[in-house]
C-alpha cells in the first residue's frame with residue numbers, strides 16, 4: 001500500500017515539476033548560458049559513448065542477421081534489417097539508456113546533493129525556483145540534443161553494419177548493395193519515428209531524474225540512493241514508454 | 251574551457267545533427283522538401299503492385315519526377331500521384347506503366363515519349379496507362395513453359411533411352427558396336443588385306459587392272475567368263491541382301507557386318523572372287539568378253555548405287571561416326 | 582546596508598520594513614514535537630535575537646518564517662501573509678543566512694553572490710559587479726571572489742553566506758548563528774552590520790545566536806527557546822537579571838569544577 005502511494009506520489013510530483021518548469025519557458029532566453037552548458041553536458045560529452053555503442057550494436061545486428069538470414073537465402077536484406085532496427089528501435093533506445101546512465105545519474109546526484117546541502121532551500125528563499133534554473137534548462141537541452149544523439153546513433157549503427165557485412169566472410173555484402181537495400185525498404189518516416197521516440201525517452205529521463213534528485217531527503221547516503229533510484233526508474237521508463245510510443249506511432 | 255568555446259562546440263554539434271538528419275532525409279525520401287515544385291499527373295491503375303511513395307518516374311529511362319502519393323480511387327482503381335519536373339512536357343498520348351527494375355521490388359513509373367505533335371499534359375490531368383505483366387504473371391508463364399518443356403524432353407528421352415523395358419535407339423546402337431567390336435576388327439583387317447592385294451596387282455582383279463595382255467585371255471575364255479559371271483552374280487546377290495538388311499533398319503547394320511552368316515557370305519564371295527581371278531589367270535582373252543558383256547557392268551553399277559543409298563540412309567539416322575566409318579570402309 | 586541607498590527596485594511593497602507574527606506555532610517531525618505552541622511577534626525594523634540550547638528548535642523556527650517548513654499547527658505571518666505560501670516570497674523579500682552556509686558549490690564565490698541580482702535583474706552586469714564587490718569588501722573576502730566554495734575555510738563560508746544575504750537587500754533578514762565560527766573582530770563587524778542595516782534601511786532582523794555579547798549589544802528584544810518552548814521574552818536589560826533559573830543557568834552558566842554537570846547526570 002505504501003509503495004503504491006509512493007509511486008503515485010512520484011508520478012504526481014513529476015507532472016507537477018513538468019508544469020512548473022514549463023511555466024518558466026519564457027525565461028529560457030535569459031538562461032541561455034545555462035542551457036548551452038546543459039547541451040554540452042547532455043549532448044556533446046555523451047556523443048563518444050553513444051557512437052561507440054551504436055557502432056557495435058549495428059555490427060552485431062549485421063552479424064546475427066547474416067547468421068540467421070543466410071539460412072533461407074535472404075542475407076542480401078541485412079541492410080534493411082539493420083537499418084530499420086537501428087532507426088526505429090535500437091538507436092533511440094541505446095541513446096536513451098546511455099543518457100540514463102550517464103546524464104540521468106549525474107543530474108540526480110547533483111540535484112540530490114544540492115537538496116541535501118540546503119542549496120535548493122537557499123534558492124527557494126531567494127525566490128529563484130529550482131524548476132526554473134535547475135530543471136528547465138536541462139529539459140530544453142535534452143529536447144535539442146536527443147535527436148542529434150539518436151541520428152548519430154542511427155547512422156553510426158548503419159555504417160557498423162555495413163562494415164561488418166563487407167568484411168565478414170560468411171556475409172560478404174558490398175556496402176553499395178547494403179545501402180541500396182536499406183534505402184529501398186526504408187522511408188524517412190522510420191527515422192523520424194525513432195527521433196520522436198528518442199525525444200520522448202530523453203525528456204522523460206531528464207524530468208524523472210530531476211524530480212528524484214529534488215525530492216531527496218536526508219544525508220549523503222540518500223544521495224547515492226537517489227542516483228540508483230533515478231537510473232532504475234529511467235530504465236523501466238524507457239522500456240514502458242517504448243511500448244506505448246511504438247504503438248502510438250504505428 | 252571558456253564559455254565561447256563551449257557554445258561553439260554545442261552549436262557545431264547541433265548543426266552536425268541537423269546536417270545528418272537532412273542527409274538521411276534526402277537519401278531516404280529522394281528529397282522532396284525543396285524539390286516540391288513541378289506539376290502533378292494522375293496515373294490510374296488496376297493495381298499499383300509494389301509501387302510506393304518516393305519511387306521514380308522515368309521517361310525513356312530518364313528520371314523526370316517521383317511518385318508523390320499512392321491512393322485508392324473508388325473501389326476498382328488505384329491512383330499514383332506523380333510529381334513531374336516542370337521542364338519536362340508529357341504528350342497527351344504518352345502512356346505510363348509500372349516497370350520493375352529489380353527482382354526485389356524496385357519499381358518505377360515508365361512513361362513513353364508519345365508523339366511530338368500531341369498536346370502537352372497540364373497540371374492535374376490524367377495520363378493514359380497500360381498494364382504490364384508483373385513479376386508474378388511472368389513467373390507463372392515461365393512455370394507453364396517449363397512444364398511443357400519438361401514433357402517434351404521426357405518423351406525424347408523415352409525414345410532415346412527406352413522406357414525401361416524396350417531399349418532406346420542409342421542403347422541399341424551402343425550394344426551393337428560393343429558386342430561386335432572383335433568381329434568388326436577382323437572384318438576391317440580382311441578388307442584391308444583385300445584392298446592391299448588389289449593395289450599391288452596381286453590377285454586376279456589387280457592383274458586385271460594392271461596387265462593389258464590379259465585382255466586377250468579374257469576374250470578367249472567365254473565359258474569360263476560365264477562361270478565367272480555366275481559367280482559374280484552370286485556376290486552381287488549376297489551384297490544386295492546385305493544392303494536390304496541395312497535398309498530395313500533395326501540394327502541391321504550390325505547384322506550386316508557381324509552376323510555370322512553374312513560374314514561367311516562375304517568370305518565366300520571373296521573366295522569366289524579369288525577363284526574367278528584364278529580362272530582368269532589361267533584362261534586367255536577372257537577379260538575382253540568380260541568387258542564387252544555390260545550385264546556385269548550394269549550389275550556392278552546397280553550395286554554401287556544401292557550401296558550409296560544405304561550410306562545415305564545411314565547418314566540420315568544421325569552422326570554416328572563409328573557406324574559411318576564402318577560403312578565407308580566397307581564400300 | 583551601505584551598498585545602495587535605494588530599496589530593491591523590484592519590490593512590490595511600498596513599506597520597506599515588514600513585521601513577523603508567529604501564532605500558536607507547533608511542529609512535529611513524525612512523533613517528535615520540535616516546536617510547542619509558540620507565539621510572539623517581531624515589529625518592523627526590530628532586531629530580535631533568539632537564543633536557546635542546541636537542539637531546541639531555533640533553526641526549525643527560522644525555516645518556518647521563510648516558508649521552508651510547513652507548520653503542523655498554528656501559522657506564521659510575514660507582513661500579514663502566510664509564510665507557508667509561495668506567493669509570500671514574491672511580495673516580501675527575505676534572506677536567510679543558513680547555519681551551514683548552503684553556498685552553491687558549483688558556482689564561484691562571486692557567482693554565488695551575483696546569482697540573486699542576476700536572476701531578478703536588479704541591475705546591469707556592471708551594477709551587479711559593484712554591489713558584489715562591495716559586499717565582499719565589507720566581509721574581507723575580495724581575494725576569495727574567484728574561489729569555489731570547497732576551497733574556503735568554515736569561517737569564510739559563513740562570511741560568504743552573509744555577504745550573499747547582504748547583496749539580496751532584503752526587507753526581512755534572518756541569520757542562523759552568523760558569528761559561531763568567526764573570530765572576535767569579525768563577530769564585532771557582523772554586529773555592526775546588523776545594527777547599521779536596521780538604522781539606515783529599517784530592515785527587520787531575526788538573529789539566532791549563542792553569542793551573549795551580540796545579543797545584549799544590538800538586540801531590541803531577546804527570546805529564549807528551550808525544548809521547543811519560548812521560555813523567556815524581553816529586552817536585553819531584563820535578561821541581565823533573569824528570573825527563570827533555567828534562563829539564568831543558560832545565560833550565565835557557572836563552571837564548577839568540583840561538581841561537574843556530567844557527573845550530576847549520572848546520579
Ligand SMILES: Nc1ncnc2c1ncn2[C@@H]1O[C@H](COP(=O)(O)OP(=O)(O)OP(=O)(O)O)[C@@H](O)[C@H]1O
Nearest residue numbers: 610613615633634635636637638639640641642680
Ligand atoms: N528535517 C528534520 N527531520 C526530523 N527532525 C528534525 C529535522 N530538522 C530538525 N529536526 C530535529 O528538531 C530539533 C531541533 O533542531 P534545530 O536544528 O532547530 O536545533 P537548533 O536549535 O537549531 O540547534 P543548534 O543550536 O545546534 O543549531 C532537533 O532535535 C532535530 O533533531
Ligand SMILES: [Mg+2]
Nearest residue numbers: 639640680757
Ligand atoms: Mg540550528
